[in-house]
Amino acid sequence: MLKRYLLAPGPTQVPPEVLLAMATPIIHHRAPEFAELFGEVRKDLQWVFQTNNDVLMLASSGTGAMEGSVANFLSPGDKALCVNGGKFGERWGKICQAFGVQPIEIPVEWGHSVDPQQVADALKKDPSIKAVYVQASETSTGAAHDIKALADIVKPYEGTILVVDAITALGVFDIPTDAWGLDIVVAGSQKAFMLPPGLAFVSVSQKAWGLAEKSKNGAFYFNFKKERDSQRKNQTAYTPAVSMILGLKEVLRLMKTEGLPGMFARQGQLAHALRSAVEAAGLSLFPKGKASDALTVIAAPDGIDGQAVYKNLRVQYGITAAGGQDHLKGKIFRLSHMGYVDTFDVITAMAAVEMVLKGLGHPIQLGSGVAKAQALLMTPQ
Amino acid sequence: MLKRYLLAPGPTQVPPEVLLAMATPIIHHRAPEFAELFGEVRKDLQWVFQTNNDVLMLASSGTGAMEGSVANFLSPGDKALCVNGGKFGERWGKICQAFGVQPIEIPVEWGHSVDPQQVADALKKDPSIKAVYVQASETSTGAAHDIKALADIVKPYEGTILVVDAITALGVFDIPTDAWGLDIVVAGSQKAFMLPPGLAFVSVSQKAWGLAEKSKNGAFYFNFKKERDSQRKNQTAYTPAVSMILGLKEVLRLMKTEGLPGMFARQGQLAHALRSAVEAAGLSLFPKGKASDALTVIAAPDGIDGQAVYKNLRVQYGITAAGGQDHLKGKIFRLSHMGYVDTFDVITAMAAVEMVLKGLGHPIQLGSGVAKAQALLMTPQ
Helix, strand or coil, X not given: CCCCEECCCCCCCCCHHHHHHHCXXXXXXXXXXXXXXXXXXXXXXXXXXXXXXXXXXXXXXXXXXXXXXXXXXXXXXXXXXXXXXXXHHHHHHHHHHHCCCEEEEEECCCCCCCCHHHHHHHHHHCCCCCEEEEECEECCCCEEXXXXXXXXXXXXXXXXXXXXXXXXXXXXXXXXXXXXXXXXXXXXXXXXXXXXXXXXXXXXXXXXXXXXXXXXXXXXXXXXXXXXXXXXXXXXXXXXXXXXXXXXXXXXXHHHHHCHHHHHHHHHHHHHHHHHHHHHCCXXXXXXXXXXXXXXXXXXXXXXXXXXXXXXXXXXXXXXXXXXXXXXXXXXXXXXXXXXXXXXXXXXHHXXXXXXXXXXCCCCCCCXXXXXXXXXXXXXX | CCCCEECCCCCCCCCHHHHHHHCCCXXXXXXXHHHHHHHHHHHHHHHHHCCCCEXXXXXXXXXXXXXXXXXXXXXXXXXXXXXXXXXXXXXXXXXXXXXXXXXXXXXXXXXXXXXXXXXXXXXXXXXXXCEEEEECEECCCCEECCXXXXXXXXXXXXXXXXXXXXXXXXXXXXXXXXXXXXXEEEEECCCCCCXXXXXXXXXXXXXXXXXXXXXXXXXXXXXXXXXXXXXXXXXXXXXXXXXXXXXXXXXXXXXXXXXXXXXXXXXXXXXXXXXXXXHHCCCEECCCCCECCCEEEEECCCCCCHHHHHHHHHHHHCEECECCCHHHCXXXXXXXXXXXCCHHHHHHHXXXXXXXXXXXXXXXXXXXXXXXXXXXXXXXX
């Protein structure tokens, strides 16, 4: 008998209350009760995004909202600055190319955070750049980029928008859309939103809508203007993922109960505890710049295959984590603490990593990392 | 946000597959599909009980089956030997009194196991004793009684049956009903059966049915002969707990997948690991005789209130364990590893106990017990 533990950087654990809400009977999406539900979650999503902008809901994975964030705003021949510091930064460039947009990539060594000055210099050099695409949290490396600094750089350019992939950031740490002036922010259901995969969210500023008026690209399913006009009337342009939205209502209730500061503090504390535990066990963290609080990326010790760690966690201990992608395959393994995660998820993760590494012949002292996590996660009397 | 962990000695964790099975639509208990379901689980229950005896299912908690194990077999004025080594041993005496049966108690100091010789001597002294009542696992103290030895003692007495409360034993460790010649064995759904509370099981031998023919006690709801006659036709005398039986079918499928030796080995290994971890952390186990593999009972260290440990586990860390009962209140706390439990339940339990005790001012080294559990629970490559 092997119990299953989901500690991957998405999909993440879904609280029982949310699973139950999703198991209630489907309501019809053109019935008044759906409009009421949709209006309620729409308003609460603005609270999570900390914005008065429209927050659109799409029946897709986060990549659908990323595609729409290119296709609806830029035209063939337009130039876009893409911060590429990992698998998801790379994706911005690929989407641009698919829509005839010319990506100007700022390559960032995987594991590092972008130097905002590079973005400032690139914009200064070519003010015709229509958009800057970046990740708040680069899930493939565990590094966070400095979104506030980038927002301050982009803001003065009237014809340029900042588009933030916050798929593994929103709800984990503070990304105040309006306070920082972020034009487009993308999020996904299967991360800190504690839902199964299948729903994407995207907030769009007035500045971005202005750009959308001039876009010559074709967008049908991910037509944000059409969605905006429908969703402002508490409808969706196409059939919405109804059970996901029923679950989302429950998620938002849980989030409001904990509050944004509580959510950020809890996940920040868990991230800090796991990072400290990893180091206490004599292991190295992979990110060289600022680490994202969404996940902990651990460098495989010399002589140990990171993929074997990932595989043994799953096969021997029932824990689904993640390995490395592309050239990081075998070099790292990744554990998440987004969303519905607590002290004992971190202790389970650390205990299992110690056991797997010891099993693979790495000289690690069992309990050394766990003890550090315990010390940092003790609840006051 | 506080996640909930159920590590009490009943109710125990219910596997998701079982929760889902219980959420399927109710079938009618007089419809042919119910008889088919009932026949299947009846047969598989005999496999778990390792018996060819009838295994009756009752819509009640285990105490209902305990009551029936007195009321259906003994008559007012009859004498019964009751091994009383804890809260549940004491219950046998109370049930006997409620039905006019004269209990002859063998008091056993709480935490100890009965000396089988005492039972042998009592039967020799008074062969008119109709039944010997005992616990396989005394849940209030964590001690196990030697059921095989008692069976060997009772077997030669043709007019005496052995009745075993195996509520926290059956499915945890080996209690082979027929091989040991146990006349009545009682079990409950909310222990190693991984179901919610609400269903009791009881196996009855030919020798016991013989005694039942002579019983003058009144039994209506817990009328075992009536249930036997119905259940042999895959019906129940009264309305059965249908969703529980739907869940039980799934439980039995899971149990057959793991196999009885696998179930006993896993729970035995978890019990051994937690006991060893507790001692590695400088704590003392409460049981002085043979410890039951169903739960670990820990003595509260000097100066620490066991009820505070129990309470802080729940309030600070979301873990529901159990405290002590009656004169053991404050002196012990109890953690279970019955049923749907694995390595990380034991690690969570040990980590939390260390954190709570340290929080209460007890000098304990964080990770000291956890490291021992990790070492003992490492899975071979």
